[in-house]
Amino acid sequence: MVMENHLGASIDFGGIMSAEVRRALYKAEKYASLGGDELAAMVAFIASASRLKKTVENVAVNGVPPPELAPLRNIVAAMAPRPEVADAIKTCVDDQGGFKDGASPELRRARSQRxxxxxxxxxxxxNADGQVTTHQGRVVLAVTPPAPPSALVVGVAAGGGLVLIEPPGVVMLNGQLAQCVASEESAIDAIRRRLTAAVAAATPDLFSALDVVTRLDVIAARARQASAMNACRPTFVLPPGRAIDRTGVGGSGFSGGVDGSHDETRALREAREAEKATMFPSSAGYRGDDGEGGDHDDGEGAGEDGDGAVELLVELAGLRQPVLAAQAIRARRLARREAAKRAALSKKRTGLEEGPDGRNGRNGRGDDSDVDDDLLLGVRRGVDPRTYGDDDVARVKGPVAVDVFVPLNARCVVITGPNTGGKTAAMKAVGLASLMARSGLFVPAEIARLPWFDSVLVDIGDSQDLMQSLSTFSARLAKQRAILSAAGPDSLVLMDEVGTGTSPAEGAAIGGALLERLAGVGAGGTVFNRAGLTLATTHHGELKALKYEHPGGFFENAAVEFDEAALAPTYRLLWGVPGRSRALQIAERFGLTPAVVDDARAALGEGRATLEETIGALETARRGADEDIKRALTLLWNVDRTAPRIAAAQARVDAAEEAADVKLASGIARAGRDRKTQLAAAARRAQVEVAREKRGAALASGATDFATAAAAARAAEAEAKRAAAAAKLGPPAKVPSGWCPDVGDPVVVLTTGMQGKVRKVAGSAVTVQAGLMQLKVDVADVRPDTDAPKQQKVTNARPRMPAGTRAAARIDALMGVDSRRAVERKNVTPPPPSFGYDFDADDDVPTTGDKVRIIGGANKGAVGTVVVDDGGLLTVQTGRAVLKCPVEGVEFASKVVGGEGGGAGKGKKKKKGGGLPSPSKDIRKASQAPSPKPSGDVNDLMAKFNRK
Structure with missing residues (x-):
């Protein structure tokens, strides 16, 4: 049972007296007053019904109701126990059925008066003489005769030895007591009528609740029986050539209908479907049925499973005889109880006491254990009749499981074999299994697939009756005649020892004709199929040949196995081969005189011996095939168990390969991007180098103008700074192959030696955050910082000097002298150019997006925005015009340097002098002795560039 065995929820039916409750409901329907005990039973029933409903509805797994209990939830959903009725009764009636004093004011007053x-x-x-007693509800005195003359004699007692009297003063008091008793009974009767009316108003709901509780009780009993025997859920198979009747719900489910209107038919069909869902809830896999499919009531392929494979008409694998299994369990229970009693007596004698839990036995269940683990294990697995039990418990034999495999087209199975071999027990087990399945019970087997049999017709045992002048043979004939008249397409016929009771030849002829008629096969060909399936046991060899005499597979042979070595039956069924009676071997086993057995063997003849040997060879081959099948099934089981693990491993390998492919593709894509960035940086460096060479050549030949010369000076200065920074930093660290800066990487700027982190990468331009400064440099001017990412304070190698403007620095570089010492060095050969100027914040280089003013050329004074910065050659957008000029020929539009006054501001005109600003006040203060203006050198330089 799913609730009890797997979900840990138990259904408790304690306290429900269904007979008393049903009788009380019938009385309440007719407004007959209910007694106290009936009202108390009604309260217990309503409480138990409410508890059952809550138990079923509250079962959940991780907060979700399990789908297996959906049929039970549907059943209890319509149940209305009416707890308000129970509450009304409990206020007036106690658990024993007595009426409480507070049930009504009248009852309280009457009882107080009483x-x-x-x-x-x-x-x-x-103080009166005599013994106080009661007589017919009155208080009297029992005195010895004669009674006092003034007393009222009300009776005698003790055979006349005592006289019951009422003294004169007690008569009136007894009258008052009688009135009080009558008042109490009247009050109770009023309470009973009031409570009965409340129950009568709820009788429809209470009747429905009682039916639901009864139904749940039957379901629980079936489930617990199935759990105790490890039974499986049966599956009904549609026989070949049969169609499902979808208009009715006949007894078989395959044919027939229900008389009445369409609505009645539909209601009955719905009720039957609900009952079937209750009998066989969707709990595949909980009872050892390996998740087999449900009932074949969809009309798709009788006897076929989901993949269309042909199955058997009856498949009962590992079938245990239900009666034998139940007897074994009961015997084991009694044996355990007897063992527990003996153990308790032994402990008492030795002074030992039970444990704190008061339990006995190895499994801790106590003395009243109904089942035993070892026994159930044997019963479930169908082990041959070995014994079970502890050393101190009587050994109990369990039933042996048999396999019943009836082919799809078979209509009659002839079972042969030795006596006491289990033929009749196997046949009875099939009949009981069909009845259990039809009753909604699980079948004690590993697999249970069989048709729906609406009737089971049986001819087993000796039915002779001397009073009716019926011998064994005549009684058998009477039964067989009744079976022929009652058999139908959905009947299961069980016939034991068919054809016995008369001469072997005539009995075999009668038995063969009877089986042919039941199978629908006669001398004139196929006739109406009279029985769905017939199982017959026999010792007649002629009946074994029916399988070979009638083509079409209507007959099948089966035999019970016999152990040649132990000379004992194994109680197993072998299918497809006839069995031998083994009468001679069994006679030897039971001690018949050996000479008699030898004479009987000689009388059989050589031909019979040859047939027995042939059948023996077939049985040996069958046993070998069974072993091969067992090994094959073991291999299949191993394959089924290993296949999911192989599939899971393959899935992991595929996932790993896919992840590796994605990683490789990502690496290739990243390498391509890095290579593209490196190529762009190399191309930019080549362009810068070419531009530098061109500017140097033009400067050397003098064929350049002022702006070009200034650009060359700036480039030379940047190169010198890069070299100085590299020398200060030491030999450059090896840059990893394919490295390109990414946002957040610590880097070193080669041109300044500053350390910082990359803030932005846009093509070949890199923005580096160095402390509070942001530098925009080329990708070729940075390398990864191998040291700890610490901010370094950059200081110049030589003392800081007052910085001139950008134009003045360029002129000094071209002249090869320091402008502050031009007079002293006028007659001295100028040293090589030295570009050691430090730029202040106003010496930033304009770049894309900056607003600038052109300071030279035909477009001097034009203001615009830099839209392209191509290695120092700027493209300036001034209104609709687009101008190109070097970076040295522009200045920020918001920076206009004044004359000697040092004033700076927007809109002030610059003094003549080729756009060269004068030093600022701060510079003059810092120098304390500004150098005289080198007018001659400047004029010569300006004359060289044709500037005035």
Whole structure:
């Protein structure tokens, strides 16, 4: 049972007296007053019904109701126990059925008056002679005769030895007590009528609740029986050539209908479907049925499973005889109880006490254990009749499981074999299994697939009756005649020892004709199929040949196995081969005189011996095939168990390969991007180098103008700074192959030696955050920082000097002298150019997006925005015009340097002098002795560039 065995929820039916409750409901329907005990039973029933409903509805797994219990939830959903009725009854009636004092004011007052009257009587009779007793509800005195003349004699007792009297003062008190008793009974009767009316108003719901509880009780009993025997859920198979009747719900489910209107038919069909869902809930896999499919009531391929494979008409694998299994369990229970009693007696004798839990036995269940683990294991697995039990418990034999495999087209199975070999037990097991399946019970087998049999017709045992002048043979004939008249397409016929009771030849002829008629096969060909399936046991060899005499597979042979070595049956069924009776071997086993057995063997003849040997060879081959099948099934089981693990491993390998492919593709894509960035940086460096060479050549030949010369000076200065920074940093660290800066990487700027982190990468331009400064440099001017990412404070190698403007620095570089010492060095050969100027914040280089003013050329004074910065050659958008000029020929539009006054501001005109600003006040203060203006050198330089 799913609830109890797997979900840990138990269904408790304790306290429900269904007979008393049903009788009380019938009385309440007719407004007959209910007694106290009936009302108390009604309260217990309503409480138990409410508890059952809550138990079923509250079962959940991880907060979700399990789907296996959906049929039970549907059953209890319509149940309305009416707890308000129970509450009304409990306020008036106690658990024993007595009426409470507070049930009504009248009852309280009547009982109070009665108690007062009884107290007065006790006081009045306290000092009287005689024994106080009651007679017909009145308090009297029992005295010895003669009675006092003034007393009222009400009766005698003790055979006349005592006289019951009422003294003169007690008569009136007894009258008052009688009135109080009558008042109490009247109050109770009123309460009973009131409570009965409340129950009568709820009788429809209470009747429905009682039916639901009864139904749940039957379901629980079936489930617990199935769990105790490890039974499996049966599956009904549609026989070949049969169609499902979808208009009715006949007894078989395959044919027939239900008389009445269409609505009645539909209601009955729905009720039957609900009952079937209750009998066989969707709990595949819980009872050892390996998740087999449900009932074949969809009309798709009788006897076929989901993949269309042909199956058997009856498949009962590992079938245990239900009666034998139940007897074994009961015997084991009794044996355990007897063993527990003996153990308790032994402990008592030796002074030992039970454990704190008061349990006995190895499994801790106590003395009243109904089942035993070892026994159930044997019963479930169908082990041959070995014994089970502890050393101190009587050994109990369990039933042996048999396999019943009836082919799809078979209509009659002839079972042969030795006596006491289990032929009749196997046949009975099939009949009981069909009845259990039809009753909604699980079948004690590993697999249970069989048709729906609406009737089971049996001819087993000796039915002779001397009073009716019926011998064994005549009684058998009477039964067989009744079976022929009652058999139908959905009947299961069980016939034991068919054809016995008369001469072997005539009995075999009668038995063969009977089986042919039941199978629908006669001398004139196929006739109406009279029985769905017939199982017959026999010892007649002629009946074994029916399988070979009638083509079409209507007959099948089966035999019970016999162990040649042990000379004992194994109680197993072998299918497809006829069996031998083994009468001679069994006679030897039971001690018949050996000479008699030898004479009987000689009388059989050589031909019979040859047939027996042939059948023996077939049985040996069959056993070998069974072993091969067993090994094959073991291999298949191993394959089924290993296949999911192989599939899971293959899935992991595929996932790993896919991840490796994705990683490789990502690496290739990243390498391509890095290579593209490196190529762009190399191309830019080549362009810068070419531009530098061109500017140097033009400067050397003098064929350049002022702006070009200034650009060359700036490039030379940047190169010098890069070299100086590299020298200061030491030999450059090896840059990893394919490295390109990414946002957040620590880098070193080669041109300045500053350390920082990359803030932005846009093509070949890199923005580096160095402390509070942001530098925009080329990708070729940075390398990874191998040291700890610490911010370094950059200081110049030589003392800081007052910085001139950008134009003045360029002129000094071209002249090869320091402008502050031009007079002293006028007659001295100028040293090589030295570009050691430090740029202040106003010496930033304009780049894309900056607003600038052109300071030279035909477009001097034009203001615009830099839209392209191509290695120092700027493209400036001034209105609709687009101008190109070097970076040295522009200045920020917001920076206009004044004359000697040092004033700076927007809109002020610059002094003549080729756009060269004068030093600022700060510079003059810092120098304390500004150098005289080198007018001659400047004029010569300006004359060289044709500037005035």
């Amino acid at each position: 108690a007062a009257a009884e107290a007065k009587l006790r006081r009045a009779l306290q």
